Amino acid sequence: MSSLVEISCVVNGTPTRLAVPPQTSALALLRDHLGLSGTKYGCGEGECGACTILVDGVSVNSCLMFAVDFDGRTITTIEGLAVDRASDPLRQAFVDKGGVQCGFCTPGMVVQSRHVLDKHPHAGPEEVKRGLEGNLCRCTGYKKIVEAVVTAAAAQSAAE
Amino acid sequence: MNAPQHASLIGQRIPKMDAPEKVAGKTRYIQDLNLPGQLYGLILRTERVHARIVSIDTSAAKALPGVRAVLTAADVPIHPIGVNKDNPPLKGDKVRCERDEVAAVAADSLEIAQAALKLITVEYEDLPPLFDPRDSIKPGAPVIHEAKPDNVAMAFDYAHGDVEQGEADSDVVVEDEFTLHRVTHCCMGVSGVIADFEPVSGNLTLYSNTQVPFLHKREFAEVLGMDPSRIRIIQPPIGGGFGSKLDIYPFEPIAVYLARATRRPVKLIFTREEEFIASPTRQPAIIRLRSGAKRDGTLTFRTVDVLLDNGGYTSWGATIPFVMMQTFSSLYRVPHCRYHTKAVYTNNPFAGSFRGYGNLQATFAIEQQMDKLADALGMDAYQFRLKNAQEAGEITGQGMHFKTCGFKDCLETAAGRSGFAEKRKALGAAKGLTGIRRGVGMASMLHVGGGAKIYPSDGCGTILKLDDFGHVTIMTGASEIGQGSETVLAQLVCEELGVPMSAVTVVNNDTDITPWDVGVHASRTTFIAGNSAIGAARKAKDKILAAASTVSNMRAEELDLKGGNIVRAADGEKVMPLAKMLRQLHFSDKAELVMTTNYYEPPSVHQDKGFKGDVSAAYAWATQVVEVEVDTDTGIVRLLKVWAAHDVGRVLNEMGIEGQIEGGIIMGQGYALCEDMPVVDGHLVNPAFRDYKLITAPEIPEMDIQFIETMDGEGPQGAKGVGEAPSICMAAAVANAIENATGVRITSLPFTPERVYSALKGKLQ
Structure with a gap:
């Protein structure tokens, strides 16, 4: 099995340190590891926008981003906007x-x-x-x- | 008078009850649910589209650590599913289309399940395939299902009057062939199921996106060889339906096989690619239509021959000819009509049911010929329709009785607001094949609006309870699939019981709790479940007012429920709070809770063997006018504006009904202009949103939506069904508008730039 990569980021206002597999998508990290199921899988290839999140204030299809690229960034999901x-x-x-x-x-x-x-x-x-x-x-x-x-x-x- | 005024909720703009949770991302769809100890299920689909399965080797997959079960048809007793019982959930002997399921895996993780699928090897022996339904019915064609050696999955014949007489009476006759393409629902939430089987009790809990939980419970019991009373279906909030969840599909029994084999919950969720490949489609159709009229503009006859590409298996969708024939026989007054439809097997992906249920196809053909006939007669296209339109009170050749009918009002409203007749004349006079051209087109539709008595019962049950604080819980058999039925049902009950929307909870997703309903289909939920809920609320109201009459020394008829209180009916003066009355009933010596039940069965009838009978309790009507711009240099058609007039009986929730109509119009726009599923040699070419083009926000037209309120006597507060209606007219109206702009009539869909350009070029040469 692949080794894990240590990252640190801010998710919905909370500083977070994580060890993530390098092949994991940002969408999978949010949904499967952080329990943030408000971000949806709609197509997995950046065509439908159901997985849109904000990364440093810019909207991104999280299905197209690797989780490791959260490192050093500020992430806002629908759960963050909801509060x-x-x-x-x-x-x-x-x-x-x-x-x-x-x-x-x-x-x-x-x-x-x-x-x-x-x-x-x-x-x-x-x-x-x-x-x-x-x-x-x-x-x-x-x-x-x-x-x-x-x-x-x-x-x-x-x-x- | 200073008694409080209580505004009616009917016709208000009431936000959806589930919206606050949805905008916060808190709603948990099937994808978001996880059970302790759950495994991940995946399906291996065939590489061939028509072949014998020689052997399947699963040994390497079974040996992979973390794999808990690998199943083929040899491992489980297989009972075929579908209307013709022709679709074994796992295929053992033969594959018939791209979707076919040959093996299934359950593993500790999705990654392991994916790896296991790659380790399964299948040996096939190819059989001659059929991809064109016209080839399927040729003598000597390869046979796809041995039980149907002629490849005809279903055939329908209908007639009224004498079409030969109709031909003889005609001054003008037109005949065309229309070709309609394959599209799919594209629910934003992909398909999925979680099967939780408890081996000791024998209980099966299915977390399912079905639109028809009670029919599914019955069919699952048959397919799985189980006692139906051991099956519980729970529907999490559903990420879009549109008819796609009307059938059991193989992935659902497969998840149960895996759960039974492993004794663990199994979650099986599609990818988007799988959703495209393995979900139902709308029926591709070839329609040959011949119609006639007299010089004075009276329609004389119609003969119809339809060939439907059923694909490899038969779903409920194969029964769309029921709905198509209603439009052919009864949208306009036609004294003579003969109709024949065959749904035939091919090795293409199999079709299912999709919003409109055959009516888009039928309307596409009829409404183009209405324009052609009008032009041939030298009549205005609007006046020609008006002359032949149905009216209230008519009983059609097919036995449909239009107790209310807003068709002529729809025509007049859409034509009037769009300036249709003048525009069509002016733009038609300027039609041409160069530069940018504009055109307008009109189409109308008839659809069931009060249920459809297809199943032995078309009813819906409601259980209603009030608590000590005046809070109402409605338990209804009707499913919420995003259309807003939950909110409308709450509104109807609030109107009866005089309580605010905030005093109501709707429970609508658990077959162990909710009473039977035939399902969300045929635009029936507001009408049928609404009447059921109103009936339950009236029973509760009678009980409450009877009790209030004894404590207030007033007659029950002198009392009413308003604003959370028991009030004097005459002037609205408060007598006592509702909650106080409920507590007095509960904690009195008699000790009674207010709980009622109601089952509503609409006063419609089953059709006879000749498909005649008043199959719905009410009928919905609509006219839509569109204006388009055609770029003749590129073939690009832009939809500029839609004027829609719908006979909805009565508006219950103005915002909700607008949402249904706007969404339906845009779905119809996609059907007309850009959605398409090209299938080459049985394989879908574009299983992705990148290549399957849905309408996006910048492409939507301006929409002018008008409601015709005919106050149906049987409808809940006068309402009729509307769910499917708005998508039905669009393709026909756009076809007529393109003809108005360019003089070229295109009889095959979709109107992509390529097709339109080719058609215009063909005309130029």
Whole structure:
């Protein structure tokens, strides 16, 4: 069996030291080793966005990243956003605007939306649509998801 | 008057009850569940698509440390699954398509199971394959299932009137062949199951994504040779259904075989590639349709011949001809209709049931011919449809009775809001084969909206209980697959009992607790489970008001439940809190808890042998108009706007129903424009999202959604089913719009740039 690689990173605000097999994906590390099952496997090849996480504030498909590359980085998953009060309006907007149906794409959508709003705090529908292009949803037809993110952007701007 | 006003919940925009948990990433889907001591199951699939299995050598796999079981058909008693009982979960003698399961492994880890699969060797002897359903029915074709030597899995014949007379009555006749492709559900959550078998008690607990838990319980008992009462099915939240979970698939019994062999829980989850290769598809179809009309625009007849590519095995989806024939016979008034469909075996991946259940295919054919007939008659395409549209009160040739029917309102609304007639005329006058062209297209649909009496019962049970604090628990047989049934059922019960949404819990995922339901299919859950829940709530209300009448010295009829209180019906004045009444009942000498049960069976009937009968308690209607832009230099078709008008009976949850319709429209857009599963020599070419193109956020059109409220007398608060309706019209409407823009009618799907470009070029040459 392969040897383990020691890494240290910050996961959802908690400094974490881990020994991980070099072939393990970031997605598998989160789900199978850290119990962070909110990040979903949708395709395993970076095409659906269900596994989106933030690495040093940038959105990444965790299925395409090796766990060892977490070393020295700050990781935020949906569980991290769920306890982040600043993200309450975003999650609430997904609920209030009907942006959730089966919910399987939702964690990735919320994390990607966080990234879009961080980059474009005043994002309108066109910026949001482009920002969510890499996240697939089979239930909603995207319209209500886009409305949710635009609503959250407006709420965020109003709070500033 | 200062009595409190209690707004009705009906028609409100109520967020989904499960949404807060879902946006926090807390919802645990099948992939997220793990049982102590669980093993990981994997399936070895065939490399050949039609072959005899000569031998399977599992010895090396069995010898791998950490492997707990390796099974083939030789190791377990095999009872075939499927509607025709033609699909052995593990194949022993013969393989018939790319998906076929030849061996299965359970191991301590996924990695060990993967390594073990590579150690299994199978020797095959190839048989001549069939990939085109037209070849399957040729005399002397290779036989795929010995029990069906003609390769016909199912055949359906239907007729009303006399089509020869219809031909004679016609001034205009059109005939076309339509070819429809293969697509799949692409649920974001891949398939999976956890089988937990307890050898001492003989109890089997299945954690399953099924849409039909009670039918599955019965079928599992047959397939596994078990007492049904020993099987418990628990459904974790489901990551998308759309019809894909209507059948038992081989991976599910296989997980149970592995669990029984190892006496350990076995978790078996697909990869996305496996999901593409081994999940059901929509039926590819070849439809030959001939229709006629009189000079005054009256439809005269239809003859229909459909060939469906069933693939290697037969799922429930092979019964889609039931639904197709409803559209052919009854969407418009057609005095004479003859319909024949064959679902035939090939060595392609087998088809299943998919949102719309054959209606997308039928509507694609009919609605293109409605345009062609209108053009041939020199009539406006909208007026021609209006003239032949069904109305309330009609009983069709097939025996469907439209007690409410908003078809003409749908037509008028979608046409009016889009300016259809004027646009079609103006854009049609400017049609051409150069540069960027625009066009509009219209299509309408009829679908069951009050269940479908296919199974002996089309009912649903509800158990309802109230606690000492006025909290309501609804136990319903109806499954939540993301569509929002949980929230709608809670809303309907709250409306009856005058309690807020926060006072309700819905239990809907455990066959040991919930009463029977036929399953989530046929757009039936709001209608059937909704009526069942309302009935249970009314029984509870009667009980509560009877008790309240004795303590308030008022007659029960003078009382009502509103805002968590017992109130005077006349003015809403509070009499006492509901919770206090419940406690008085509970802790009185009589000591009674308020618990009720209800089973709702819709007043529909089974069809006779000629497929005639009023099979649904209500029927849903819709018209959709689309506007497209065709780039004639590239063949790229952009969907700009959709105007959708749906007869939904009544809007119960405005946000929920919009979500269903928007999602359905975009699914229909994908079917029309980009989704495709090319299968070459029996092998799927594109088992990945990289190459199977779903619509993404920037591609969605503007959507104008209008509700036609016909207040169905049998529907819950007047509502009808809507789940499948929105995806049905899209491909037909887009086809008509492309014709309006370019003058070229394309009768085969999907409208990819390549196909559209080739069609336009063919026209140019």
